[in-house]
Every structure is written in C-alpha cells, then in structure tokens.
Amino acid sequence: MKKILLFLFLFLLLSVVVLSEEKEKTFNPSNYIICIDPGHQTKGNNELEAIAPNSTKKKAKVTTGTRGVFTKKYESELMLEIGLKLKDNLEKKGYKVIMTRTINDVNISNVERALFANKNKATLYIRLHADGSENKNTYGASVLTSSPKNKYTEKTQKESEKFSKILLEEYVKSTGAKNRGVIYRDDLTGTNWAEVTNTLIELGFMSNEEEDKKLSDEKYQEKIIDGLVNGIEKYLKSNWWKEFKLWVYI
Numbered sequence: 001m002k003k004i005l006l007f008l009f010l011f012l013l014l015s016v017v018v019l020s021e022e023k024e025k026t027f028n029p030s031n032y033i034i035c036i037d038p039g040h041q042t043k044g045n046n047e048l049e050a051i052a053p054n055s056t057k058k059k060a061k062v063t064t065g066t067r068g069v070f071t072k073k074y075e076s077e078l079m080l081e082i083g084l085k086l087k088d089n090l091e092k093k094g095y096k097v098i099m100t101r102t103i104n105d106v107n108i109s110n111v112e113r114a115l116f117a118n119k120n121k122a123t124l125y126i127r128l129h130a131d132g133s134e135n136k137n138t139y140g141a142s143v144l145t146s147s148p149k150n151k152y153t154e155k156t157q158k159e160s161e162k163f164s165k166i167l168l169e170e171y172v173k174s175t176g177a178k179n180r181g182v183i184y185r186d187d188l189t190g191t192n193w194a195e196v197t198n199t200l201i202e203l204g205f206m207s208n209e210e211e212d213k214k215l216s217d218e219k220y221q222e223k224i225i226d227g228l229v230n231g232i233e234k235y236l237k238s239n240w241w242k243e244f245k246l247w248v249y250i
Contacts (some may be wrong), residue, residue: 073206
C-alpha cells in the first residue's frame with residue numbers, strides 16, 4: 001500500500017512539473033490583441049456624448065488633459081510618447097497591438113475609442129493617462145475602473161477590476177511610484193462603452209514637479225514600460241492558466 005501511495009505521489013509531482021513546463025511553452029502572445037489608448041488629444045472637443053449606452057447623462061467627447069508644471073508638456077503628448085514605446089515593447093514579445101491614435105492632432109471621442117477596442121475584439125484595452133491636482137505636493141499612481149454596482153459594465157467589471165489591480169501592483173513595483181490604489185468611477189465614458197477587459201491608469205501627477213520630470217525621463221520611462229508589460233503578462237498568464245486543462249487518468 002505504501003508503495004502504491006508513493007507511486008501516486010511521485011506521479012502527481014511529475015505531472016505538476018510537466019504541466020508547468022507545458023504552460024510556459026503553450027502561452028502564446030500572438031493570441032492576444034492589446035489596445036492602447038493614449039489619453040486625450042491636442043484640442044479638446046466639447047460636444048457632448050452619452051457616458052454609457054442609452055444613458056441620458058452626457059459629458060464632453062474628449063478633453064485636452066493636464067500639462068506638466070515643469071516640462072510644460074501636454075498630457076496628450078506624453079501619453080502618446082509612452083504609448084508608442086509600450087506598443088514597440090509588446091510587439092517585440094509577439095503581441096498584436098492596436099492604438100486608438102498614433103498622432104496628437106486627432107479628433108477621436110472617448111466613445112469612439114472604446115468602440116475601436118470593441119470592434120477589433122481587443123483582449124485588453126488600456127487607457128494611459130497622467131494626473132493633475134491643485135495641490136502641487138500630490139503624487140503617485142492609481143487605476144480607475146467601474147464599481148460592481150455599475151449596470152453598464154456587468155460583463156466586464158470583475159475582470160477589469162482584477163486587471164486594474166494587477167497592472168497597478170506591477171507598475172508601482174517597477175517604478176517605485178506611490179500606490180494610490182484603485183478608484184471606482186461609474187461616470188467614465190470609455191469604461192462604460194467598453195465591452196472588453198479594460199482599465200485607466202494614471203501614471204503620475206504632472207502637477208507635481210518631481211513626478212513631472214520623472215515621467216519624461218527616458219530611464220524612468222523604461223521602468224514605466226517594464227511595469228505595464230509585467231502587469232499585462234501577469235494578468236493574461238493568470239487567466240490562461242485557469243483555462244488550461246489537464247486530464248490525468250490514473
């Protein structure tokens with residue numbers, strides 16, 4: 001009996017090892033489409049659009065965003081700069097990457113950006129933003145996602161919240177930025193219209209001089225990209241592992 005139990009234990013142990021190796025071999029980045037949305041644009045559009053499908057509440061289609069207190073760089077410029085670097089890094093790893101915009105002089109509303117991600121069946125929809133505050137001492141990174149009570153995001157909320165948490169965790173681990181946590185917002189147009197797993201990440205405060213400088217620093221941007229890529233991969237691999245099935249017949 002002891003020999004049988006020992007055999008079963010060794011067999012299961014070997015199965016776990018083989019399964020782990022197979023997991024690494026089978027995970028294929030080319031199976032995933034990552035949609036990057038560099039927030040804002042050069043000129044805002046104050047025309048109104050519904051914040052969610054069939055909603056009577058409306059907001060401006062898109063704004064210009066904030067501006068660096070030291071660099072004087074516009075948020076739209078900085079997010080495109082980082083977005084393009086993120087795209088290159090992900091593509092080198094084999095991911096399929098699409099972007100809502102590749103230049104600053106565009107006129108694309110938040111609804112249109114979300115619909116773009118939906119139409120292309122993106123696996124993940126990442127909205128890149130930077131924060132601003134009247135308090136110049138405020139700094140740090142956060143992620144914005146919808147709350148469980150949001151009726152417009154019932155199909156995406158759970159996974160989007162999970163992705164948001166993982167992405168922020170990896171981002172602050174890589175950059176050393178202050179973790180300001182998850183902020184639940186049900187009035188975000190891009191979130192409410194998205195039919196795919198999504199998040200909005202605030203990379204830091206451009207109204208804080210020190211953080212504004214960092215966000216435009218090449219070496220710090222490398223840390224930003226590393227953190228974002230690590231977060232994306234950690235989320236995708238965690239879900240892939242759940243879907244991976246092994247049938248063991250004893």
